[in-house]
Amino acid sequence: MKWWWVLGFYLGMQPALHAMDEATFDAFKQQGLDQLVLRFSDIAPLLHQHQQNPLFEFTELGHSVLGTPIYQIKLGRGDTRVLAWTQMHGDEPTATAAIFDLLKFIADDAQGMWRESWMEHLTLYIIPMVNPDGAEIYSRVNAQGIDINRDALALQSPEGRILMDAAKRIEPHYAFNLHDQNRFLAAGNSGNPATISLLAPAFNEARDINDSRRRAMQLIAYVRPMIEQEIPGHLGRYDDTFSVRSFGDTFSSFGISTVLVEAGGHRNDDHRQVARRLNFLMYLKWLNAIASGSYRQADLAEHDAIPFNQRSMKDVLIENVRLTLNEQPALLDLAFDLNWEVSRSARIDDIGDLSVFGAYHRFDAAGLDFQPGRAYRVTEPLELTLPHYLDLLRGGYTHFVGDKELLRNRTALPVLLNPGRQLPTEALRRHQSPTFLLRNDDAVQYAVINGQVIELVQGRVLYRYGS
Ligand SMILES: [Zn+2]
Incomplete structure (x- = not known):
């Protein structure tokens, strides 16, 4: 008996649905979608595969500005209609992955017990990747530069018109507007x-x-109790200021019960696989609960107890750095912004008392002094080994200047060559490169290279991009 059958049976028998742990999810999720960027070419084979499955009824709704097809997938046969769409912002792919996890889960449910528990009551319409042109270049907007989610009234984008036409034709009772949010x-x-x-x-x-x-x-x-059990303290609520141009608010004004889902960051999870799993679990719970009506027992106090989002996270927080400001000793926190995977850049984002912020990576520099780094000029071929690099860092060098063909990094450590940003000198400023040294009275202890902290005794990076 296959494990997923057991799981499917279990879900079918348990409308309340207990959450699925990470290992179980990893074993069965749709492979190949654990990526920061998801393009149409990533989902095209899956669309093709599911198109062969009689459970799924495909309709080509139209095309993006650049001619990529936009599909609707219809499942179930019930009177209650549910519409879900993903990635109307091209750089927000997490729910697209989760929707393909759901389709795989339904396709793999060989006995059909779980899906039959809702398919006779519900018809589910899914429009995955509403903005394939934006997805192609990791852009929020479509190929006309239009934010599709501000086009619900004007309807000047073909993608926005496709979504609106779908809603008018389907007349859904429920809508799920699936996005990613700022980390x-x-x-x-x-x-x-x-x-x-x-x-x-x-x-x-x-x-x-x-x-x-x-x-x-x-x-x-x-769904709040399930989310709080899975990721305690990581569930937020958006401000409900009316946004007249947005699809969610517009559909809400049509009398459609609309839920906006935003997938966000999680520590040590740059590709948002935690949010992906939670999305998937929410879809399962919602399908069951809408079919049975059981969610109508939910207490609105559970909704109201969800805290509002606050923009108070930092990628990296270096706390308690000692330095001299205007010839006076000072103690400062520094925050860095890392955009490593997208632009391979990092910058100093904030300086001062940052004790109120949360962080993905936190380092306490208590007892350490800031020291600006020097440039090492590369004029002849340089094979950089670990001992040599650590010697240079301890010697006060933080970056290299010269012909990049001359430098070979033989270490696993980050190397900064010909930095594009200004580096801190005696003065630290926002938007400089987070590249400097931290020392005690004896010696340089840590090097901060393009936002990454290297401990210089063993020569290891304290946290890595992508970790
Ligand atoms: Zn969005």
Whole structure:
């Protein structure tokens, strides 16, 4: 008996649905989608594969500006209609991966017990990757430069028109608007990233609560206990200021119970696989609960207890750095912004008392002094070995200048060559490269190279990009 059958049986028997742990999820999730960037070419083979499955009814709804097809996948045969769409912002792919996990889960459910528990009550319409042109170049907007989620009224983008036409044709009772959010959002003042944020968008400026909006709030209330059990303190809520141009708010004004789901950051999870798993688990719970109506028992207090998002996360926080400011001794915290995977860049983002911020990576520099680094000029071929590099760092060099063909980095440590940003001198400033040294009275102890902290005794990086 295959494990997923056991799981499917279990889910079918357990409408309350207990959460699936990470190892179980990893074993069965759709392979090949654990990426920062998801393009149409990543999902095209999966679309093709699922298109062969009689459970899934495919319709080509139209094309993006640059001619990529946008599909609708229809499942189930019930009277209650649910519409979900992903990646209308091209650089927000997490829910696309989670939707393919759901499709795989349904396709693999050989006995069909779980899916049959809701398919006779529900018809689910999924539009994956509404903005394939943006996805192709990791851009929020479409190929016309339009933010599709601000085009719900004007409908000047073909992608926005496809989504609106779908909603008008389907007349869904429920809508799930699936996005990714900024990694700097924290769940309230927890100091934790908001790995999942939810919102039942307002349908008017007064932010009234009518029956359809209340249902959306109850759907949120219904999944909160599961999320808090899985990732305690990492669930946030969006501000419900009415956004007249957005699809979620517009659909809400049509009387569709609409839930906005935002996948966010998590520590040691740059590719948002935690948010992906939670998305998947929410989809399972919502399908069951909408089919059975059980979510209507959910207490709105569960919704109201979710803290609002706060923009209070930093990528890296270096605390208690000693330095001299205006000839006076000073103690400062430094925050860095890392955009390593996208632009291979890092910068100093904030300076001062940063004790109120949460961080993905935190390093206490108590007892250490800031020392600006020097440039090492490369004029002849240089094979950089670990002992040699550590000697240079301890000797006060933090970066190299010269012909990049001459330098061979034979270490696993980051090397900064011909930096594009200004480096800190005696003065630290925002937007400089986070590249400098930390020393005690005896010697340089740590080198900070393009935002990464290297401990100089063993020569190891304290945290890595992508970790
Ligand atoms: Zn978005």
